[in-house]
Amino acid sequence: MNQTPENTPESRLAAIRRRAEDQRRARMDTDAPKIHIGLATCGIASGALDTKQAFEQALAEQGIEALIHTVGCAGHCYAEPVVIIDHPQSGFPPIFYHQVTAGKAKMLVKLFLAGGDPRLEHVYGATVENDLIPSVMEFPRFNREKRVVMEKCGRVDPEDIDDYLAEGGYGALARALAMTPEEIVAAIEASGLRGRGGAGFPTGRKWRLAAAATAEGKVVICNADEGDPGAYMDRTLLESNPHQMLEGLAICARAVGARQAVVYVRAEYPLAVRIVTRAIAQAEALGLLGQGILGTDMNLDIEVFQGSGAFVCGEETALIRSIEGYRGMPVHRPPYPAQKGLHGRPTVINNVKTLASVPPIIEKGPDWYAAIGTEKSSGTAIFSVVGDVVHPGLVEIPMGVTLRELIFDICGGVPGRKGFKAVQIGGPSGGCLSEAFLDTPIDFDSLTEAGAMMGSGGMVVMSQDSCPVDVARFFLDFTQKESCGKCTFCRIGTWHLLEILERITVGEGREEDVELLQQLGEDIKDGSLCGLGKTAPNPVLTSLKYFADEYAAHIREKRCPGMMCRALTAYYIDLEKCARGCDACVGCCPTDAVFTTSTRKKGIDQALCVKCGECMVACPPEYDAVRKVSPASLAPIIERPVKPVAEAEASATPAKDAP
Amino acid sequence: MNPAESDTEAQLLKSLPEHLAPFGTERSNLIPILQMVQKHFSYLPAAAMEIVARHLDIPLAEVYGVATFYNQFRFTPPGRHPIKVCLGTACHVKGGDIILENFERKLGIRDGETTADREFSIERVACVGCCALAPVALVGETVHGNMAPSKIEGLFTRIQVEKEMAQRKKRENEPDA
Numbered sequence: 001m002n003q004t005p006e007n008t009p010e011s012r013l014a015a016i017r018r019r020a021e022d023q024r025r026a027r028m029d030t031d032a033p034k035i036h037i038g039l040a041t042c043g044i045a046s047g048a049l050d051t052k053q054a055f056e057q058a059l060a061e062q063g064i065e066a067l068i069h070t071v072g073c074a075g076h077c078y079a080e081p082v083v084i085i086d087h088p089q090s091g092f093p094p095i096f097y098h099q100v101t102a103g104k105a106k107m108l109v110k111l112f113l114a115g116g117d118p119r120l121e122h123v124y125g126a127t128v129e130n131d132l133i134p135s136v137m138e139f140p141r142f143n144r145e146k147r148v149v150m151e152k153c154g155r156v157d158p159e160d161i162d163d164y165l166a167e168g169g170y171g172a173l174a175r176a177l178a179m180t181p182e183e184i185v186a187a188i189e190a191s192g193l194r195g196r197g198g199a200g201f202p203t204g205r206k207w208r209l210a211a212a213a214t215a216e217g218k219v220v221i222c223n224a225d226e227g228d229p230g231a232y233m234d235r236t237l238l239e240s241n242p243h244q245m246l247e248g249l250a251i252c253a254r255a256v257g258a259r260q261a262v263v264y265v266r267a268e269y270p271l272a273v274r275i276v277t278r279a280i281a282q283a284e285a286l287g288l289l290g291q292g293i294l295g296t297d298m299n300l301d302i303e304v305f306q307g308s309g310a311f312v313c314g315e316e317t318a319l320i321r322s323i324e325g326y327r328g329m330p331v332h333r334p335p336y337p338a339q340k341g342l343h344g345r346p347t348v349i350n351n352v353k354t355l356a357s358v359p360p361i362i363e364k365g366p367d368w369y370a371a372i373g374t375e376k377s378s379g380t381a382i383f384s385v386v387g388d389v390v391h392p393g394l395v396e397i398p399m400g401v402t403l404r405e406l407i408f409d410i411c412g413g414v415p416g417r418k419g420f421k422a423v424q425i426g427g428p429s430g431g432c433l434s435e436a437f438l439d440t441p442i443d444f445d446s447l448t449e450a451g452a453m454m455g456s457g458g459m460v461v462m463s464q465d466s467c468p469v470d471v472a473r474f475f476l477d478f479t480q481k482e483s484c485g486k487c488t489f490c491r492i493g494t495w496h497l498l499e500i501l502e503r504i505t506v507g508e509g510r511e512e513d514v515e516l517l518q519q520l521g522e523d524i525k526d527g528s529l530c531g532l533g534k535t536a537p538n539p540v541l542t543s544l545k546y547f548a549d550e551y552a553a554h555i556r557e558k559r560c561p562g563m564m565c566r567a568l569t570a571y572y573i574d575l576e577k578c579a580r581g582c583d584a585c586v587g588c589c590p591t592d593a594v595f596t597t598s599t600r601k602k603g604i605d606q607a608l609c610v611k612c613g614e615c616m617v618a619c620p621p622e623y624d625a626v627r628k629v630s631p632a633s634l635a636p637i638i639e640r641p642v643k644p645v646a647e648a649e650a651s652a653t654p655a656k657d658a659p
Numbered sequence: 660m661n662p663a664e665s666d667t668e669a670q671l672l673k674s675l676p677e678h679l680a681p682f683g684t685e686r687s688n689l690i691p692i693l694q695m696v697q698k699h700f701s702y703l704p705a706a707a708m709e710i711v712a713r714h715l716d717i718p719l720a721e722v723y724g725v726a727t728f729y730n731q732f733r734f735t736p737p738g739r740h741p742i743k744v745c746l747g748t749a750c751h752v753k754g755g756d757i758i759l760e761n762f763e764r765k766l767g768i769r770d771g772e773t774t775a776d777r778e779f780s781i782e783r784v785a786c787v788g789c790c791a792l793a794p795v796a797l798v799g800e801t802v803h804g805n806m807a808p809s810k811i812e813g814l815f816t817r818i819q820v821e822k823e824m825a826q827r828k829k830r831e832n833e834p835d836a
């Protein structure tokens with residue numbers, strides 16, 4: 001193709017970017033205050049839409065001109081709704097406010113935007129270094145992260161391509177168009193990038209396999225079928241910065257020679273579906289995707305396919321079956337999808353995070369990427385750290401950081417005085433690790449060695465008040481329901497694993513159960529075809545290995561050390577502490593299990609109690625009379641009076657309005 | 660189901676072939692079609708699946724087999740206030756199953772069911788994506804974080820009050836009725 005300097009992809013992109021920057025400048029380069037509000041699903045769930053409305057209303061009432069800029073999510077779930085206010089006239093740097101409710105929003109408009117007082121008691125930190133307010137970068141939650149994939153999340157408006165372009169977006173695509181496909185594949189190989197979907201297969205090798213395939217009609221697929229019930233980074237990426245993934249998808253298509261691409265997003269993520277669809281249309285309108293990309297002869301049609309919610313569809317062959325319109329059941333590999341995939345054509349399937357890692361690699365070079373992380377696991381990892389931690393949310397760290405640094409330094413450790421007990425990594429395919437593993441570096445191989453796995457990147461931190469046996473049961477309940485039913489070991493084996501675990505958690509465990517779980521778990525791993533079955537026993541096997549004492553307590557003593565298994569615990573009211581005449585626990589009990597004893601104190605009817613713990617919350621701290629014990633037999637039995645005390649009194653003194 | 664609802668359903672069924680027209684008859688259209696049907700009816704009625712099977716020229720059993728495989732599809736109509744209780748990992752650790760149980764007890768139905776008056780339905784979902792607010796439940800589209808059994812009482816009271824207010828307003832607007 002004949003390319004003069006005026007119509008190279010780079011010069012075309014430069015022209016598009018100039019226009020985007022002009023438009024952005026026209027909007028953003030004002031002296032007026034700018035209010036950035038995070039509006040991804042998590043922000044909306046915390047009430048960010050109300051916050052936005054409150055800002056708009058208050059601005060109108062006060063007659064202040066300000067720009068409201070909606071952005072995605074920066075991963076700081078503990079702080080949602082997050083608002084950054086940039087008010088240059090006040091003399092203060094841009095300020096990060098956390099948990100901005102509608103009321104706080106109105107207050108900030110009145111006192112900060114109109115009055116110039118940033119209300120330091122509500123400030124989380126400044127977003128840049130300055131002399132007035134400590135910067136958020138002084139907090140480990142911010143400065144210990146290394147953002148490659150999530151770099152632009154929370155900075156760009158996901159619904160406006162100009163934002164992404166002005167931040168340097170699509171530069172990698174322009175560069176890739178000037179490279180040969182072989183050069184791109186070599187760069188990805190040199191970077192050491194491994195698939196972020198869980199198993200960690202080298203991305204470059206996958207691409208090389210597909211590039212070498214000679215069949216026509218190659219397809220590239222972005223796998224955003226996030227099924228782990230505790231991980232949500234793929235959704236956040238799509239909702240906060242869809243273009244980085246699309247750019248990676250286009251580079252992948254260029255490298256393997258595909259003209260068709262599919263973004264497979266869960267239908268349960270309606271916001272992500274809408275934002276990605278819109279992003280594709282915007283990029284096509286500017287000639288960044290679609291026909292004749294950036295003036296070259298490269299064409300790429302991208303369609304969005306809505307996955308219908310089956311965990312097994314995260315497995316690539318199952319995903320392909322589901323796009324073809326069948327039940328998502330995995331098929332035997334080889335042939336690998338890279339040779340024979342969707343409709344029999346060579347297909348490359350990459351996770352959202354993998355694809356979003358590609359543009360920075362092309363832009364900054366494979367050596368830069370390979371230098372991040374460890375030798376065998378280069379780059380960064382994103383974890384959704386939830387459970388008993390002070391600062392839950394999405395964290396992007398370089399590979400090789402230890403679990404201790406991540407949980408205690410970056411995420412603030414376990415709140416309150418409860419100690420750390422375990423961490424569950426990798427969701428239903430991963431494992432439960434004990435304190436002894438806190439110094440394990442986080443990378444593909446170390447985690448696999450410990451029996452867990454990177455998996456989807458879900459990470460649940462558990463305090464002493466949690467039960468590894470119950471968590472294993474929870475994940476088995478999930479995988480058992482999600483097993484597609486193809487392999488006998490997975491279909492029936494997980495069912496039996498679950499049945500045994502259920503038996504243990506209700507106090508009917510048998511001495512031989514531990515051995516049975518171990519044997520069955522290993523058999524399921526051997527007898528299953530796909531990743532789901534091969535990893536489904538991991539939560540059980542790891543907890544058996546590292547928390548054997550917990551299993552023993554459940555089976556022999558009928559005791560749950562974490563007091564999570566409801567059948568093994570009981571609540572009772574300490575009559576020494578209970579205050580006569582106080583009714584706090586009576587009103588909150590959903591099953592009327594709390595009754596008044598003959599001494600006008602309270603007792604709990606164990607037959608009615610559902611162990612929700614509400615009475616414990618309701619009991620005033622000065623009495624602190626509700627106790628939780630395990631095993632349940634430790635609770636003293638207090639008989640309910642035959643006739644309710646109140647009624648007995650009422651019948652003694654006749655009611656006024658009695659007939 | 661009251662007569663008015665079955666009427667609208669009959670009408671929707673009548674218009675279904677029209678909505679099917681833009682879809683091709685290849686097998687790969689099956690899931691997008693089922694999603695479209697569910698959007699229309701809020702669930703997959705048996706009659707609609709028969710029409711889909713004819714459109715794609717595949718056995719009804721195939722349509723049913725695919726529909727039941729995926730969690731997204733439901734075969735009973737949802738309530739006017741669909742309740743979704745999150746049972747993701749974080750919510751489980753914080754006692755999401757207690758919340759689910761409370762809803763079930765309060766309404767007298769199990770998860771996946773709808774009350775006889777079609778006001779409420781209960782569904783369990785895996786991760787709504789606001790783990791920091793665990794345990795979480797959704798009523799309609801509204802997310803309620805940090806749920807507790809006593810909050811559930813409050814939710815139902817609120818729905819009841821809102822309903823009564825709407826009715827009163829309606830009565831005020833049409834004084835003759």
